[in-house]
Amino acid sequence: MATRLGPAAEADLTTTAATPASASTTATSATTTAPPVRLWLQPAVIALVVVAAFVGCYVGLQRNPQPHRVPVAVSGQKLSGEIRQVLGDTVDVHRVADAATGRAEVERRDVVAALSRGAASDRLRLQVGGANGQSTTTAVKSLIGAYAHGAGQRLTTVDVVPLARFDARGLAGFYVAFGVTLAGFVLAQNALGLANHLHLRHRFWLLSGVSVAIGIIATVIAGPVLGAVPAPVMPLAFALSLLAAAAAFTTKLLGTYLGPVGVPVATLLLLTVGNSTSGAAIGPDLLPSAARAVSALLPPGAAVRAVTDLSYFHGAQAVQPLTTLALWAAIAAVLVSLRPRLGRRRRRATA
Secondary structure, eight states: OOOOOOHHHHHHHHSOSSSHHHHHHHHHHHHHSOOOHHHHHHHHHHHHHHHHHHHHHHHHHHHSOOOOSEEEEEESHHHHHHHHHHHGGGEEEEEESSHHHHHHHHHTTSOSEEEEEOSSTTEEEEEEOGGGOHHHHHHHHHHHHHHHHHHTOEEEEEESSOOOTTOTTSOHHHHHHHHHHHHHHHHHHHHHTTTTTSOHHHHHHHHHHHHHHHHHHHHHIIIIITOOOOSOHHHHHHHHHHHHHHHHHHHHHHHHHHGGGHHHHHIIIIIIIIHHTSSSSSOGGGSOHHHHHHHTTSHHHHHHHHHHHHHHSTTTTOHHHHHHHHHHHHHHHHHHHHHHHHHHHHHHHHO
């Protein structure tokens, strides 16, 4: 890293060989002076914290996922009682009148699966919503399969909300959310560097306008072009634009108030914790309690839920995650706009 000379040294360097010995002495002194420890320590600590958090979150959360109160609709009082008794807290039983009602709850995403008895007394029928993700669907199949095996009954499984053809693993929503979050983060990081060149309102227009463009581009590529996200174009573009704005304004907020540390904090909050707990790679009902608590509250988790709801469940549960994204973007923008006013008040108070 180049050492910046002070004004006096810079003046000496621009003088035409008037005092070469003095300039040489100044340059030698500047290069031999050891930099403060803080200049070495801060980037090192930030890098180590980021790598520890990233590996810990992404690898740790996938190490041993355990189902916790996975919502399942069960037909009939007797069967629902048996499921509660055998499976305990691993499932949250919603007792319904019949198989048709259970299927309707799966299609509204009120539950992830519906269990009912078949025509024969030794047959069970499990209707799953594969669009809830492989990890969640596999966990439900395993739990109900274990119950059926223990009860000596045969189990038939039907996927009533299957994933799109070009999203066989159910991860398209996660990658779209990750990419849009990353784009919003990078946008804000660059805007922070323009503070001395663009007025605050111009930076607001930049963040807002490019966030909309990010949402539209991501929608067109993931939807019509690649066919991996079957959500309607306009609602999906709206959701992803909100995600980009939430990521951009949150990063801008942290960088404005925390200074150089703000960008690494945004990295941890959005790209590390937010994406790893989003509920795409590991279903939210299989996450540890702490991760479940923040999953739907952070922008990436809210976005994954919105994308899935819009793509497979007719937007039945999309209002809450869209509201979460809008609040992140709006609150962060308001706090950024208040920063100059707070600075003026502080200067008046200390004057």
